[in-house]
Amino acid sequence: MLMEESLLIEKAVEGDLDAFNQLILTYQDLAFNVAYRIMADEAAAADATQDAVISMYRKLDSYRGGSFKAWFLRIVTNACYDELRRQKRRPSIPLEPETDEGDPIESPEWVADKSPGLEETMMNAQLEKAIQDCLNKLNDKHRVVMIMVDVSGEDYETVAEVIQSPVGTVKSRLSRARLKMQECLQSRGELLPHQFRLNNEEKDD
Template identity: 40%
Template sequence: MSSNEGDLVVASQKGDLEAFNELVLCYQDRIYSLAMRILGDQDSAEDVTQNTFLTAYLNLPRFRNGSFRSWLYRIATNACYDVHRRHKRYPVLSIESEELDEERFLPLKDFSGSNTLPEMEVERHELEQAVQHALNRLEVDQRTIVVLIDQQDLDYQEAAQALRIPIGTVKSRLARARLRLRQLLGNSGGIR
């Protein structure tokens, strides 16, 4: 935890709402990205993000000199697991077809003056879709570890703290998840 972040946490624990708002601004995009990658649903990811910060705020007095980032990610992953269990128990059916939901349209973009060619943008978007689709096919514990380490840049120790599992378990889940991703992406013409 950086000294500035540590100061913000201490100030937040003393009731400084501005300090907590700075922590929210620092982490909200990362927490949303984590939830979106794990759950694959925008509304659920927004709810998890909001609930993560509410839970963190309410539990700040119990936070003790550790990694604030790991603590926050633990709250977020637990919230994602809760949503995942709830959806498993009570599936939500969409009126729209699954194909329409998977095929998100590219936003109209002005490529004049841009270094990115439209073809490259389409390829990048298709690759992102393939990776997200493959991630969604992983077991939730494997998906979570890939998102934490490969996309959120947590180290093994931080991921272990966030998930409350041993480092060895982090490494083995990550290895199995990466192998499964390679298989899934290889079968769909993705990255090998």
């Protein structure tokens, strides 16, 4: 696999578009999901990932070896940061349905799946939404580390290469991010499904 990847990288650097596309296909799921967790929006994540791919193709000459996955993720996270900065400069209003009082309906009824297992699906959706909200409250540096380690399951070395910092920095950021995440989820514990409440010791293994 690594031999094949290094061969593809070599060809891509020489200008072989097919080899480059092959590499993109290998890592696009991971890159898109990291972008999606950072951006919390599918369309924005897709834009950021596409921007990152174009940027990678331009910068292929500057690729100096190392983990291609880490390089790809670094460019994706940078694209996400750029997109987030753009969004902060030009905030957009989401097209969500509103109640009679003007409050947005976060989980409109017409979106809900009417198929069997509805309760479980709703609970999972609530949990995911709570986690994503808490992730969004973290600062960018903590969020990226937590997404890559706890959501994507990357190791410390890869994350350190992505954020271009020592492994110790990754550990310390991860520690703070987890504590903040826990505080955030506990603060909204009543909104979470019972079995997912973090302070519910009976459910612990």
